[in-house]
Amino acid sequence: MDYQELFPVPVEWLQDVDRSMARTVADWADAEVIAGRLEHKEDYDALLLPAMRKLLVDIGLQSMLWPEEMGGGGLGTPDAAMTLAAVIEQVGRADSGIAFVLANTFALQSAFAIEPYKNEALLEHMAPVVCGKDPVIASLILPSYSKDPDAAAFYGLPYQAAAKRDADGWLLSARDARPQCSGAGAYAFGVACAGESDEPMLVLVAPHLRGFSTGEPFKKTGLAASINADITMDGVRAADAQVLLQGTTRMRGMLAWYYTLCAAACSGALLATYDIIKEWGDTRVIKGKGQVFKENPLVASLLGEIGGKMAMGRLLTFNAARLLSAPNLYGPAGSPPVATAATAAFKLAARGAMEAMDNTMELMASAGYATEWNLERYWRDVKTLESCVLPETVAQTDLARHYFDLKEL
Amino acid sequence: MRTIDDFTRPLEYLAPVDKHLGDIVRAWAEREVMPYRRQYDEDWEAHRLIEPAFRSLMGELGFQRMLFPEDVGGWGFGHSGYTATIACRAFEEIARADSGMAVAFGVLFWPLVMICNEPHVNRRLCEELAPMFCDTTAPCFAANAMTEPQGGADIENMEIVGGSTIETTAVLDGDEWVINGHKLWPTNSGGVADLFGVVCTTKAGSRDLDDFAFIFVPAKNPGCTQSGPYQKAGMAADKNGDIWFEDCRVPSWYRAHGPGLDAMYFKEVISFGNMGSTAFVVGALMNVYEILKDFCTEQTYRGKPLKENDDIAGVLADFARDIDICRILAYQCARMIDRPDLYGERWSDEIVAKGRGYKYFACDRAVEDLKKAMNIMGAHGSDRLWDVEKHWRDVKIVQLWMGGKQLCQMEVARWFYECETL
Ligand SMILES: Cc1cc2nc3c(=O)[nH]c(=O)nc-3n(C[C@H](O)[C@H](O)[C@H](O)COP(=O)(O)OP(=O)(O)OC[C@H]3O[C@@H](n4cnc5c(N)ncnc54)[C@H](O)[C@@H]3O)c2cc1C
Numbered sequence: 033m034d035y036q037e038l039f040p041v042p043v044e045w046l047q048d049v050d051r052s053m054a055r056t057v058a059d060w061a062d063a064e065v066i067a068g069r070l071e072h073k074e075d076y077d078a079l080l081l082p083a084m085r086k087l088l089v090d091i092g093l094q095s096m097l098w099p100e101e102m103g104g105g106g107l108g109t110p111d112a113a114m115t116l117a118a119v120i121e122q123v124g125r126a127d128s129g130i131a132f133v134l135a136n137t138f139a140l141q142s143a144f145a146i147e148p149y150k151n152e153a154l155l156e157h158m159a160p161v162v163c164g165k166d167p168v169i170a171s172l173i174l175p176s177y178s179k180d181p182d183a184a185a186f187y188g189l190p191y192q193a194a195a196k197r198d199a200d201g202w203l204l205s206a207r208d209a210r211p212q213c214s215g216a217g218a219y220a221f222g223v224a225c226a227g228e229s230d231e232p233m234l235v236l237v238a239p240h241l242r243g244f245s246t247g248e249p250f251k252k253t254g255l256a257a258s259i260n261a262d263i264t265m266d267g268v269r270a271a272d273a274q275v276l277l278q279g280t281t282r283m284r285g286m287l288a289w290y291y292t293l294c295a296a297a298c299s300g301a302l303l304a305t306y307d308i309i310k311e312w313g314d315t316r317v318i319k320g321k322g323q324v325f326k327e328n329p330l331v332a333s334l335l336g337e338i339g340g341k342m343a344m345g346r347l348l349t350f351n352a353a354r355l356l357s358a359p360n361l362y363g364p365a366g367s368p369p370v371a372t373a374a375t376a377a378f379k380l381a382a383r384g385a386m387e388a389m390d391n392t393m394e395l396m397a398s399a400g401y402a403t404e405w406n407l408e409r410y411w412r413d414v415k416t417l418e419s420c421v422l423p424e425t426v427a428q429t430d431l432a433r434h435y436f437d438l439k440e441l
Numbered sequence: 442m443r444t445i446d447d448f449t450r451p452l453e454y455l456a457p458v459d460k461h462l463g464d465i466v467r468a469w470a471e472r473e474v475m476p477y478r479r480q481y482d483e484d485w486e487a488h489r490l491i492e493p494a495f496r497s498l499m500g501e502l503g504f505q506r507m508l509f510p511e512d513v514g515g516w517g518f519g520h521s522g523y524t525a526t527i528a529c530r531a532f533e534e535i536a537r538a539d540s541g542m543a544v545a546f547g548v549l550f551w552p553l554v555m556i557c558n559e560p561h562v563n564r565r566l567c568e569e570l571a572p573m574f575c576d577t578t579a580p581c582f583a584a585n586a587m588t589e590p591q592g593g594a595d596i597e598n599m600e601i602v603g604g605s606t607i608e609t610t611a612v613l614d615g616d617e618w619v620i621n622g623h624k625l626w627p628t629n630s631g632g633v634a635d636l637f638g639v640v641c642t643t644k645a646g647s648r649d650l651d652d653f654a655f656i657f658v659p660a661k662n663p664g665c666t667q668s669g670p671y672q673k674a675g676m677a678a679d680k681n682g683d684i685w686f687e688d689c690r691v692p693s694w695y696r697a698h699g700p701g702l703d704a705m706y707f708k709e710v711i712s713f714g715n716m717g718s719t720a721f722v723v724g725a726l727m728n729v730y731e732i733l734k735d736f737c738t739e740q741t742y743r744g745k746p747l748k749e750n751d752d753i754a755g756v757l758a759d760f761a762r763d764i765d766i767c768r769i770l771a772y773q774c775a776r777m778i779d780r781p782d783l784y785g786e787r788w789s790d791e792i793v794a795k796g797r798g799y800k801y802f803a804c805d806r807a808v809e810d811l812k813k814a815m816n817i818m819g820a821h822g823s824d825r826l827w828d829v830e831k832h833w834r835d836v837k838i839v840q841l842w843m844g845g846k847q848l849c850q851m852e853v854a855r856w857f858y859e860c861e862t863l
Contacts, residue, residue, distance in 0.1 A: 073672075176820050177740035177747065188743035210820045251482075253823040253830040320595060320602040330847050390808065390837075397593065397841045398626050398681075401673050408674035412834070415815065416823040423819030425752045426742070441743070 035303055039343040041350040045114055045357070049107070053096075054118035060087055061126030074129075074256035074409060076216075081167075084130055084257065088167040093119065094137065095163040097145040098155055103163030108145050110357045110365075112138075113289070117296045117353035121346075124300020128413035129257030131297035133169050136213045136258075139290035140170040140222040142365075143234055143276040153273070154236070161219065171218035172290070173211040173263060177423070184226035186283070187433070188441065189426050193265060195225040195235065201271040202227070202235060208262040212420065214246060216259035222276065223265075224283065232283040236274045243268040252420075254412030285366030291378035292356055294421050295349040298378075298385040301410040302342045305385075308407050309338065309392045312399065325395075334391045341384035348384075352377035372434040379427045382418040389414060443734075445537070445727040448761075448768045454776045456523035456530075463530045469498050470538035478539045479825055485677035486670055488633075491542070492580070499546065500578040504531070508550050508557040513568050514575030519557040525713065525775035529720045533771065536724025540835040541678030543724060547717045548628040548679075551585040552638025554713050555655055555697040555706055565694055566657065573635055573659075584634035585710065586624040586684055593626065596640060597711065597844035599704065600790070600855065601863065603648030609686065611641035611654045616693045618656055620664075620686040626842075631670030631680030635660050638697070639686070640707070651700035655707055656691060664689030675834030708788035711843070712778050715796030718839045719771040722807040725832040726764045729814055732829055733757060736818060747817070756817055760810050767803040774799045794856035801849040804840035811836060 036043070064083040072079035088094040097112055098104020107115060116138055124131035144151040162168050178190035185191065192209035195202045204223060211221065220236055227233035239246060243266040249259045277286060313326035313335060325331055355362045355370045362370050389411045393400035400407045429441050456462075473494040484490045499505040508524070509515020518524050528547065536543035556563035556570075574581045586609075587596050595606040609622025620641060624630070627637070637658045644652040658665055664687045670680035697703050737747035737757060747753045774796050777784040785791055811833040815822030823830050840846055851863045 177742055179739055179741065181741040181744045181746075183741075185744070190741065210824075212820075251479075251825040253825070253834065255823075316592070318592060318595060319598070320605050330850065334847075386812065393837065394841060394846050397845045398588070398838075401675075401838050401841060403672040403674070412674065415812065415830075415833070418812075419815040419818065419822035420820045423742075424813070424816035425750070425756070426819070428752065 033303075033307060035346075038306070039346045041346055042354070045350065045354050046118060047111065047114065050115045050118045053115055054122050056091060057087070057093075057119050057122040058125075060091060061122050065126035065130075069406065070404070073403060076256060076259065080127065080130065080257040081216075083127070084133070084169075085167050087123065087130070088169070089165060093134070094168050097138070097141050098159055098163055102155060102159035104159070108150060109147050110359055112146060113292065113353040113356035114350070116293055117349055120293050120296035121300040121303065121349065124297040125303045126300075127257055128297050128301040128410060128417065129255035131300055132255050132258045132294065132413075132417060133213050135290060135293035135297055136172050137168075137170040138293055139286055140172060140220065140236075140276075142289035143222065143282070143286045144236075149277070149282070151276070158220075168219045169213060169216065170220045170222060171211045171214040173206070173209050173214075173221055173223045174287075175224055176210055184230060186224065186226075186232050187426075187430065189423075191225045193223045193225040195227055195233070197228070198269065201269060201274070204235060204237065204265045204268040204270055206263060206265045208247065208264060211263050212260065213258040214261050214263055216249075221263070222286075227275070227278055231278055232280055233278045234276045234283060234286060235270045236276050237265070237268060237270060241268050241270075252416060254409065254414075254416040281364065281366035283366065284368075284371035285364055288352075288356060288365040288371045288374035291374045291421070292349065292352040294417055295345070295352060295378045295381040297417060298381045298414055299345045299349045301414050302345050302385050302388060304410055305338075305389055305392050305407060306342055308405060309335070309395065312396050331395060334395055338388045338391050341388040345381040345384050345388075348377040348381045368434050372431060375422070375427055375430050378421065379424075379431075382414065382421070385414045386418055445731060448727060449765050450768055450772045451776070454526055454772050456521070456527045458523075458527065459530050462527060463534055465502065466498070466504075466531050466534040467537075469502065470534055473497055474535075474538035474542060478831070479828065481539065481541070481677040482675075482825075482831075485672060485680075488678075488680070491678045494542065495545070495580040496578075498535075499549070499580040504546070505549060505581055506575045508553050509571045509575055510557070510562065510567060513571035515557070515571060519562065520559040523779055524558060525716050525778035526772065528713070529716060529771050529775040532717055532720035533724035533727065533768075536721040537728040539678055540721045540725045540832070540839070541676035543721050544628050544676065544679045544717075545582065545633070547721070548585055549581075549583050551710060551713060551717075552583050552636070552655075552657070554710050555638060555703075558709070561698065561702070561706055563697060566697070570636065570657065581636075582629040582634045583636040583638065584627040584629040586627045586630070586637045587640045588626045589622070589624055593842075594844040594848045598848055598851075599650065599653075599708070600852075604642055604650060604653040604704065605646055605648045607640060607642040607653070608645065609639060609641045610645055611643050611656055611696075613643070613693060614690075617690045618654075618693060618695065620656065620658060620689045620691070622686050624684045624686075626681045627684065628679050628681060630667055630684050631682035632667050633680045637665070637684065650704035653704035653707070655697040655703040657695045657697070658686065658689060658691050662689055662691060674837065675831065676838055705788050708790075708793050709778075712787045712792050712796045714843050715793070715800040716771065716774040716778055718800045718843065719767065719774055719803045721839050722803045722836050723764065723768045723771050725836050726760075726767065726807055726810065729811060729829050729832050730761060730764055732827055733760065733814055733817070736821070736827065753817060756813050760814060763806040763810050767806060770799045770803060790856055794852045797849040798853045800843070801840070801846050804836070804846070807836045808833075808840055
């Protein structure tokens with residue numbers, strides 16, 4: 033399927049490497065996931081894990097930002113935003129849960145593997161694992177609601193972990209913190225917390241550290257590839273070298289990558305939705321066998337809405353990625369205009385995706401609701417993404433703060 | 442403290458048994474469903490957890506007898522003048538716990554509406570079928586088999602399509618109907634139902650509603666086979682599958698009423714479906730109100746409980762407003778079915794169209810509101826522990842079934858604007 037023909041994005045922003053990686057991943061999507069899902073549905077061990085292994089290790093996605101001399105792909109520049117948008121979109125077409133895992137992993141990597149914030153020592157330290165033979169995924173523990181009204185907060189949203197200065201670093205604590213993608217053997221955690229003078233910081237924590245424990249994976253609506261479990265940290269010690277970033281701008285920069293890559297996951301789910309509804313609309317007949325489904329004006333009006341949202345979701349994603357990829361033109365990822373645009377892109381892409389999928393399910397009725405037709409899994413995945421990445425009202429306030437210069441919220 | 446009972450219902454419509462029955466169903470739901478419902482998704486095929494809860498409500502408490510006349514062992518609600526209003530209360534109470542269960546329960550009565558409701562009680566069939574439901578404490582299910590592989594919406598679109606797409610045929614052979622055809626998706630299929638009400642045609646391709654036939658077929662009849670259940674996004678307590686009829690024979694009196702009348706009273710079945718669907722989503726929404734209230738009181742943002750933040754309170758207000766409105770609609774819909782003396786026949790185009798409107802209004806609001814509820818809850822919105830996501834998954838299908846939303850729109854437009862070709 034030539035999606036560019038249907039839902040174009042500005043091609044001048046994509047480099048050869050973006051196109052060729054997206055093609056490779058598109059082939060992976062068809063062969064490793066789509067071909068097997070009628071049989072295996074969302075089975076983690078039978079389908080998703082082997083597919084992730086192929087993608088991360090064999091194709092080498094997980095090490096693409098690492099320098100070539102360390103065994104990586106050497107793509108650790110802001111241009112990677114376009115590459116990742118193109119790649120994660122294709123992953124999302126196959127499985128939005130795997131795409132979400134990648135969004136988490138690369139958002140964390142963006143904090144230390146991308147110029148101008150490359151942390152050579154850390155890259156070197158992690159290279160043997162990341163450029164090795166096992167899948168390496170990362171998990172983020174971001175601000176969320178809390179039962180404690182006095183908890184330190186990032187723009188009003190409480191951190192889930194608290195950090196206390198210790199002799200040569202930090203002591204981290206958290207009770208039943210709700211991360212993203214923590215449960216399936218995440219190799220590294222990015223823990224957001226308040227550091228010196230309440231400055232936001234992101235600390236890299238390995239799960240084998242003393243005091244770190246992972247709960248039982250819990251069940252959730254979708255994103256089966258992203259197994260998740262609550263985290264408790266009882267005085268986990270982190271050296272200063274593990275602090276990946278400090279300050280609001282850097283934190284917002286990491287989040288801008290996260291939101292953009294989550295938008296790409298939604299865009300991929302929409303491409304899959306397109307394939308499903310296209311087949312249905314071409315072949316279903318209604319009104320006494322007299323009318324090909326898509327030629328019914330009421331149906332067509334919804335198909336129009338659906339197509340429009342697909343086109344917009346893609347444009348938003350690639351535009352947000354473009355902002356990240358050209359800091360010389362648009363400013364750093366964490367600058368208010370870029371970070372806000374990334375938040376807006378994610379929120380609108382996710383909402384648009386949800387609306388398009390809701391409408392698609394309406395047009396497919398029972399078939400849309402049945403596991404067999406696959407639409408419902410994307411529908412569950414995107415809803416999970418939309419709600420768990422960033423609570424709606426928090427995003428709205430973030431946007432208002434920038435666009436309307438709020439002083440108090 | 443405010444509870445779900447503070448949502449409005451027109452009190453003057455309620456049945457004398459409303460409180461008594463409502464209390465029993467609520468106690469049952471809180472005891473036998475709510476503590477286990479989180480595991481229902483994994484139980485979609487075996488119903489190991491789900492079946493005992495049905496057994497207790499339908500068989501042991503006896504609710505499966507509700508519609509049958511008293512003299513055949515039933516509770517006689519079919520001539521109570523409150524059939525729909527009582528059902529509405531029961532449906533919302535069950536759906537508060539699990540809307541899939543409410544659907545399976547509701548559909549047990551759906552085909553029986555054809556024969557147990559005044560003024561068109563079919564005495565002979567009632568007497569013949571009542572023992573299956575009334576002389577047992579085991580759960581006994583019925584299913585309403587309309588949908589076929591080529592499309593369900595067209596079969597319900599009787600005004601325009603006139604039954605001409607129905608491919609399941611019924612041919613009279615002596616004093617037996619011989620039925621051939623393939624149905625899919627009926628609630629309580631997938632191996633559950635003991636009795637099917639089957640939408641057939643006596644003349645394939647005919648647009649004459651005299652050829653529309655509604656025939657009862659016991660599931661164990663030779664020639665009737667069922668597939669196992671399909672896996673789907675939600676509603677695990679409702680099994681759906683294929684049913685095949687191959688030269689399946691039933692006595693000629695198993696046809697509900699006869700030429701013209703089957704099609705006419707079948708529209709009453711649709712009216713009940715509209716009321717039931719509205720009540721199901723109201724029940725689910727009321728439970729989410731309870732959950733949201735707890736969540737938004739406990740969790741803080743900007744240093745105060747979520748519900749004390751103006752922006753979140755705005756969303757919560759919309760949620761409560763919609764429940765209040767949809768609940769009034771559900772009971773209004775029920776009232777219109779129960780009081781043909783005031784509102785006209787319940788199989789009339791007017792009652793069907795207005796019911797379709799209520800149904801799709803309530804479903805649209807519910808789908809939007811539940812999405813927002815999940816968004817408010819952030820990382821917990823999609824967590825099964827809170828059950829909100831379950832209600833979101835379940836409610837979506839209520840919007841899609843019975844011909845889908847677009848058919849509802851067309852029927853409403855057709856009636857209010859006197860359209861002739863939609
Ligand atoms: C949980 C569940 C329970 C169910 N219970 C039952 C049951 O008890 N009994 C039963 O018989 N079936 C049941 N169904 C099936 C359901 O009622 C049908 O799926 C529904 O009627 C739509 O039929 P369809 O899926 O064949 O889609 P189609 O008939 O192909 O319709 C698909 C879509 O086409 C569009 N469409 C159709 N007609 C028109 C029109 N005239 N104008 C504009 N757009 C139109 C609508 O968007 C519609 O949603 C159930 C399904 C589920 C999932």
